[in-house]
Amino acid sequence: MPRLKERTPELRDRVLRVAVPMLEAGGVSGFTARRLAAQAKTSTPALYELFGDKGGLVREVFFEGFRMLRRRFDTLDDTPDPRADLVQVIGAIRSFVRDNPVLAEVMFSRPFADFDPGTDETAAGGSVREFIVGRVRRCIDAGVIEGNETDIAHVLLALTQGLAGQENAGWLGTSESSVDRRWALAVNAALDGLGPATPRARRAQS
Amino acid sequence: MPRLKERTPELRDRVLRVAVPMLEAGGVSGFTARRLAAQAKTSTPALYELFGDKGGLVREVFFEGFRMLRRRFDTLDDTPDPRADLVQVIGAIRSFVRDNPVLAEVMFSRPFADFDPGTDETAAGGSVREFIVGRVRRCIDAGVIEGNETDIAHVLLALTQGLAGQENAGWLGTSESSVDRRWALAVNAALDGLGPATPRARRAQS
DNA sequence: AGCAATAACGTAACAGCGTCACGATATGGC
DNA sequence: GCCATATCGTGACGCTGTTACGTTATTGCT
Incomplete structure (x- = not known):
């Protein structure tokens, strides 16, 4: 009955693929949840569902590194x-x-x-x-x-x-x-x- | 005719003497302009007159280190x-x-x-x-x-x-x-x- | 003494941040 | 066609750095 879920592992991967170049280009201070969400064509609450909090997001970038x-x-x-x-x-x-x-x-x-x-x-x-x-x-x-x-x-x-x-x-x-x-x-x-x-x-x- | 200046080098020194222990106790995320101003019994605009911006404040702590x-x-x-x-x-x-x-x-x-x-x-x-x-x-x-x-x-x-x-x-x-x-x-x-x-x-x- | 001029003060505002409650929305089953 | 429900994103909250601006205290002059 509900609508289809979009906050899938696939979105998670896409976000991470966007996150690393964005971090490198914009620096630490330019790496914000809002900007990343916009750049990955999603919303900030989506990021928080996928990564928990900002620390969890940075942690994944850390692993990717x-x-x-x-x-x-x-x-x-x-x-x-x-x-x-x-x-x-x-x-x-x-x-x-x-x-x-x-x-x-x-x-x-x-x-x-x-x-x-x-x-x-x-x-x-x-x-x-x-x-x-x-x-x-x-x-x-x-x-x-x-x-x-x-x-x-x-x-x-x-x-x-x-x-x-x-x-x-x-x-x-x-x-x-x-x-x-x-x-x-x-x-x-x-x-x-x-x-x-x-x-x-x-x-x-x- | 104006009132006496309080944002003197003496205040600057007092702020720095408060800043280092506060940084060590509260960590990087706890080191905010408002908290430092409160702890040093002054105001945030005073900090900005004395140190320019947050970077200038941290720079002085860096030197003090x-x-x-x-x-x-x-x-x-x-x-x-x-x-x-x-x-x-x-x-x-x-x-x-x-x-x-x-x-x-x-x-x-x-x-x-x-x-x-x-x-x-x-x-x-x-x-x-x-x-x-x-x-x-x-x-x-x-x-x-x-x-x-x-x-x-x-x-x-x-x-x-x-x-x-x-x-x-x-x-x-x-x-x-x-x-x-x-x-x-x-x-x-x-x-x-x-x-x-x-x-x-x-x-x-x- | 009282007032005006002036400079220094701190309140309160602004934009932007991390975070999340909650109303809006889209979907499958009847 | 409509209801139930899970999912979505808008908008709000408290915090940050930063600063405009109204308030306040002080000094010199009348």
Whole structure:
């Protein structure tokens, strides 16, 4: 007897497909429920039925960001050099952040007061982290670096996130070359320091 | 003939002294012009005369954060071990972020849509960066690490910021011990990798 | 003393936000 | 053709940042 439902999972998908480019184009402050509803040719109450609240909406964009990053990893190909492959994945994260700075802020920072990614949402990056752990493991197996693969992945991800955040904010340097140089220095130093038989590294265990 | 001005630099200081604890207590979303005005026993138009707009207000809190961090550095004392001193300053940043998580977000992240620290505001951290550069230089002079002091300071700060951000978000680990372990691993690996005569490190130059 | 001129004050308004109650609406069954 | 009902979107609420504007207090002059 009622009318046909329009607030379906299909609408949800359409909204999300509109949301990501709109976030990137309009920035955090331009990302409002009303504007998104208008742009997706629906109403604000529809958004609230589909996503609960603004935080739920941002949460889905957050998840979509990690899916996009993971998809970018699929375009990378393995080489015989495990260390180069690990450097490559870090470079892929860097270029992702440069291509999608606002989305990256949602993923790695907390620009929306309504959405605080907690430990639950950590799992969203799980598939991303798995990929990195895989490449870390190959380095460990090859004897390029030593230690616990999870710990090392965390460290490399933190370093990458810190560098990307600083580059994004324009703090890492003014010229392209100095920024590149610092990226290279950081990544190489970290990998070298994680390598085997570095005398001082033994301190970490004691 | 007019009445006496109350919106003086003194009021400005009083507002800022109220603002920092209020931000930390109420979080980003609780930090509103009205609430701050009420708490500082003044009016919202007074805030706008003193700070221009909300962004200007947050900007001052941002500056105050760096002053606080710098003041914390002054409580540190030099030891004969330059490497230990460098580790110590990184630890000081970590504890600062743990003690003032919301303020740290304002300083290192961009939780307010109204305030984007740009290259101008980079200078605010200048005095903080100088301190770190000083400790880096001591390490270079002692032969503990090698390279350009500014580049190295940038790298260490990026690493610290990345780790602190992840710890703050609860992403660095669930147990205190795993978080500590990853901090130690990261800092030691970076310093080791920046050290002299590490064969692979030469790659960075080529 | 009392008044006028003037500058500083804060109330109250505006647009826009997240959110949701509720009246309007469209549909299938009788 | 009409009713019942589930679904829709208009419009409202309280909040935000921001500011116009009427109110108020003060000083100098008569």
